[in-house]
Amino acid sequence: MTLNAKRWIIAFLGFTFLASLLFVQYEEVTRRRVEVGLTSHSISIPASSKQCAECHGQLTPAILDHWKGSTHAEKGVGCVECHRAEKGDVDGFDHYGALIATVVTPRDCARCHAAVESEFARSHHAAAGNILASLDNTLAEQVEGSRTPFDPHGAPVAGRKAEPVNGMAFAQVGCQQCHGSKVALKATDGSKVTVDDLKPGPDGKPTNLDAVGKVLKDQNGKPMFDAGSWPNTGIGRLNLDGSKGSCSACHSRHDFSPRRARQPENCGKCHLGPDHPQKEIYEESKHGVAYRDLKDKMNLDAPKWVLGKDYTQAPTCATCHMSGNLRNGGRVTHDPGERISWTNRPPISLPMDTDAEHRVITEADSEKRAKLIADTAEAKRTRMKEVCSHCHTSDYVNLFYKQYDDFVALYNEKFAKPGKLIMDTLVKADLITKKQFDEPVEWSWYLLWHHEGRRARHGASMMAPDYAHWHGTFEVAERFYEHMIPQVREIVEKARAEGKTDAAKQVEDVVNEILNRPEHSYILKQK
Amino acid sequence: MQTPIGFVRERLPISGDRLRELTNEPVPHHLKRWWFALGGTPAYLFVVQIVTGILLAFYYQPAPGTAYESVRSITEDVAFGWFLRGVHRWGATLMVAAVILHQMRVFFTGAYRKPREINWMVGMCLLLCTLMLGFTGYSLVYEQLSFWGATVAANVAEGTPLIGGMLKRFLLAGDTYNDHTLPRFFILHAALLPMALAGLVVLHILIIRLQGVTELEFENEPEEEKQSHFNFFPDHFYTELMIGLLLMILLSALATIFPAAMGPRADPLTTPEIIKPEWYFYVAFRWLKLFSGTAAILSMGFIVFTMFFWPFVDAWIRRRTRFPEASVWIGAIAALAIIGLTLWEASVAH
Amino acid sequence: MAEAHRNETAADSEGVDRRTVLTGASGLAMAAGLVAGYGAFGAAAARYLYPSEPAKKRWLFVVEAARMKSGDSMVFRAPDGASVAIARQSESGNVGDFLALSSVCPHLGCQVHWEGAANRFFCPCHNGTFDPSGRATGGPPGEAGQSLLRYPLKLENGLLFVEVPDVKLAATDPVKPNSGEVC
Incomplete structure (x- = not known):
């Protein structure tokens, strides 16, 4: 090889080396871009919370680690920013020099997230605590449990001390963990102190100082919670400061991950099971199937997560009911009722015309009704259609809604209204008591609308045919014809035997009128 | 009026002739064959390692609490950090490979024979230095392999008769891996071993210059080329430049296509299910599994000792037996055994 | 070292000596190649040493x-x-x-x-x-x-x-x- 050739080769290799380094540069740039997308965000513990982190990093390391992954950590919001209590707060206590409270309420969150809190406060979610005086509560507190504690009978279970039985345990662990508890502090006289006793003013500070005075505290001066009411992150929790709800019901502490709140599993803590299986219904639907398949591509970490911009693959619960989309300018709502046009919660479905207080209007007179309406069901439906229209044509959406409306109307007219009429007549005729769940027919009617009827309607609303039919209307029909009607006829016969002929006839006429309607003719011919 | 060149000339007595004299080592003709230029390759890679190593040391923090995070930061945060770390890592692998190939070439051409026995021994020291650099290098990352590799190595050293316990304590700066262990490895890797290696390289080259390169003849060469020489500069220098550039291209490609990854952070409480050292320690690793404790140490020590003094052993064989070329056969068998053990270790999980 | 000049045939025969190494097309190309390659490496190293995000x-x-x-x-x-x-x-x-x-x-x-x-x-x-x-x-x-x-x-x-x-x-x-x- 001549020297000249060698020199040319060296020149060639030198430039090849340069080319390989240019490739390295390209890789470097690509990598940076990818990294920016992933934003391994940096965090720093705010000075205000340094002391908290020092101890809790040891005592409860997971809380600190969880927080480190939060947007709060990114923006410098530490422990005391949320847990801070003010002088006069009934649950505030001095914790190594800082006045803090254990339970963080929506009022606390509203210090920064005021708009979100006010949306949430008017939602049906925030009112979930109202169940504490409802039919379902009778079931858990009285039928399943006992409103008063009672003594165990016979010898205690081996290994357990004999102590009074908390009859509210079923309600506390079952109902209240979704619906929310009435947060209670122990009182020195053995009673409890709740929001009812404290009567907080508009600023959340208690006005009844007698109640404040009798709060029982431990040796460190920390108010003691009643175990039946805390821990609790039910969405309609009744807090000591008068606020309703719990933000961590969906935005679980302490990372408050928007990513998690966007996933159906989050809603599935409560929206599942025999009475309202929304999550299972969603999973059966094409929407849920697409989500399972494409979850990884859905950009769930995006800061805004706007449908049509950040993702289009599939909708989750949040997509349709809460999240922003291109058509609505990316506006998120924390009132999931804003886009729901039927309420399928009561025995008979009602259109979601709501009044100024965001309550569903039950007024029948159309003139009075028009005056009350603040937000119509139609307006709500339009908002939902905005979501649908990202993936479906308007014809498709309108025809779907026609199918859904027809389904609800059929259920309402054929089973719900007749069922309610029969039950009301039975009470009016004094053949059953007003008391709930003490006669078999009451159980049948409850299962018909509260479980089977809702499954059917929810199945129809979210495109899950199996829930609409086999878990739904099939069981509704069976419940009506094979349980309810025979039970009613039995009551009628028993009444007649007892000589209550008028009452028996009153009920029988109603039942026969219903069954003589054309839509029931098939069954009538069989019997 | 004095020219700037004149100014320098007056103070630094350098002339073209002197430079020529210094660099114009006459190079035997056989070095035109590529595989005889293997000695320059590890030297060149050593320079690459020094350059990239110094750069890495700008960001590396040798303490158990920060080492892993700093390597992660070099790999993920610092501009081109991943690339320089990749080059350093692949440079190490290629350097070990080049040293071994160079040694095999020297061995099979009998270039270690009288009067070059001493340079062979210097070369053995270079090999051991290179391997130790490799070992201390991957101990610095403070990943699982680093931690358990160091722990295992220390316990192996403990198997040495008489001084085992002392060796282990020296290596770990205590009875177990502790806060002082990592700085120890760092100083070994970044200061002591490179200095030793550099000194040995100078010695190695000095001895070559004093003795001249071994001259070899090949049967298929034209007669006039035999015994002929060419100048180190520029001819052989160009060859070295080409090798250097080829190596840089290769290293860039390897560092980009197979970037240096990071294993899990060292966890003193959990030994990983499968733990393997770098490939060049597979032989020793397999050997340790075949023979237990002290036996393995002693046998390995004996093998290294024999390799070290091989020129004299070979001379004795040539003088006293009827097999003057026995070394070729012994070398071939040893090479096959090493390759076999390496492949064995590479192919099994445990 | 006395033998250093013994044989310069390879270089001499092609009429190249030290002074002309960096002249001529091939010499310039070689110098450019070396500067380009190692220069780029040096630039990358300099970028590496410069703090990544100084003002974030x-x-x-x-x-x-x-x-x-x-x-x-x-x-x-x-x-x-x-x-x-x-x-x-x-x-x-x-x-x-x-x-x-x-x-x-x-x-x-x-x-x-x-x-x-x-x-x-x-x-x-x-x-x-x-x-x-x-x-x-x-x-x-x-x-x-x-x-x-x-x-x-x-x-x-x-x-x-x-x-x-x-x-x-x-x-x-x-x-x-x-x-x-x-x-």
Whole structure:
């Protein structure tokens, strides 16, 4: 090889080396871009919370680690920013020099997230605590449990001390963990102190100082919670400061991950099971199937997560009911009722015309009704259609809604209204008591609308045919014809035997009128 | 009026002739064959390692609490950090490979024979230095392999008769891996071993210059080329430049296509299910599994000792037996055994 | 070394000696190739040594604006450890009410501190003094007409944010298991 050739080769290799380094540069740039997308965000513990982190990093390391992954950590919001209590707060206590409270309420969150809190406060979610005086509560507190504690009978279970039985345990662990508890502090006289006793003013500070005075505290001066009411992150929790709800019901502490709140599993803590299986219904639907398949591509970490911009693959619960989309300018709502046009919660479905207080209007007179309406069901439906229209044509959406409306109307007219009429007549005729769940027919009617009827309607609303039919209307029909009607006829016969002929006839006429309607003719011919 | 060149000339007595004299080592003709230029390759890679190593040391923090995070930061945060770390890592692998190939070439051409026995021994020291650099290098990352590799190595050293316990304590700066262990490895890797290696390289080259390169003849060469020489500069220098550039291209490609990854952070409480050292320690690793404790140490020590003094052993064989070329056969068998053990270790999980 | 000149046939035969090595097309090309390759490597190394994100900043939450009345002040500690004096000076309700001052003396970088009694910031290094708005009133910074550095502030939904240099918090030690110490 001549020297000249060698020199040319060296020149060639030198430039090849340069080319390989240019490739390295390209890789470097690509990598940076990818990294920016992933934003391994940096965090720093705010000075205000340094002391908290020092101890809790040891005592409860997971809380600190969880927080480190939060947007709060990114923006410098530490422990005391949320847990801070003010002088006069009934649950505030001095914790190594800082006045803090254990339970963080929506009022606390509203210090920064005021708009979100006010949306949430008017939602049906925030009112979930109202169940504490409802039919379902009778079931858990009285039928399943006992409103008063009672003594165990016979010898205690081996290994357990004999102590009074908390009859509210079923309600506390079952109902209240979704619906929310009435947060209670122990009182020195053995009673409890709740929001009812404290009567907080508009600023959340208690006005009844007698109640404040009798709060029982431990040796460190920390108010003691009643175990039946805390821990609790039910969405309609009744807090000591008068606020309703719990933000961590969906935005679980302490990372408050928007990513998690966007996933159906989050809603599935409560929206599942025999009475309202929304999550299972969603999973059966094409929407849920697409989500399972494409979850990884859905950009769930995006800061805004706007449908049509950040993702289009599939909708989750949040997509349709809460999240922003291109058509609505990316506006998120924390009132999931804003886009729901039927309420399928009561025995008979009602259109979601709501009044100024965001309550569903039950007024029948159309003139009075028009005056009350603040937000119509139609307006709500339009908002939902905005979501649908990202993936479906308007014809498709309108025809779907026609199918859904027809389904609800059929259920309402054929089973719900007749069922309610029969039950009301039975009470009016004094053949059953007003008391709930003490006669078999009451159980049948409850299962018909509260479980089977809702499954059917929810199945129809979210495109899950199996829930609409086999878990739904099939069981509704069976419940009506094979349980309810025979039970009613039995009551009628028993009444007649007892000589209550008028009452028996009153009920029988109603039942026969219903069954003589054309839509029931098939069954009538069989019997 | 004095020219700037004149100014320098007056103070630094350098002339073209002197430079020529210094660099114009006459190079035997056989070095035109590529595989005889293997000695320059590890030297060149050593320079690459020094350059990239110094750069890495700008960001590396040798303490158990920060080492892993700093390597992660070099790999993920610092501009081109991943690339320089990749080059350093692949440079190490290629350097070990080049040293071994160079040694095999020297061995099979009998270039270690009288009067070059001493340079062979210097070369053995270079090999051991290179391997130790490799070992201390991957101990610095403070990943699982680093931690358990160091722990295992220390316990192996403990198997040495008489001084085992002392060796282990020296290596770990205590009875177990502790806060002082990592700085120890760092100083070994970044200061002591490179200095030793550099000194040995100078010695190695000095001895070559004093003795001249071994001259070899090949049967298929034209007669006039035999015994002929060419100048180190520029001819052989160009060859070295080409090798250097080829190596840089290769290293860039390897560092980009197979970037240096990071294993899990060292966890003193959990030994990983499968733990393997770098490939060049597979032989020793397999050997340790075949023979237990002290036996393995002693046998390995004996093998290294024999390799070290091989020129004299070979001379004795040539003088006293009827097999003057026995070394070729012994070398071939040893090479096959090493390759076999390496492949064995590479192919099994445990 | 005496043999050094013994044989220069290879070089001589092609009529090349040291002086002409870098002349001619091939020589220039070789030099260019070497400079390009190793130069690019050197550039990458230089880029590596230059700090990656020198001026990355981040907006951090300070306080709800409503919690500070005119005349109130507080100290905010930035992630890099710098303390920032934040004060509210009026009640107009916009961000101009607030002032965020660096505690680094513009003279030679010492830490100033607030002296409530004298209503001034004081730098102990060379007796520099600053009024509550950060303007130097005495000492070397006063003579040079310097002021304390102001940090950018913004109000968002009634929340006050300050823009401070971001420091990546090293993952440091993994969380140590509870050592049983009582905190």
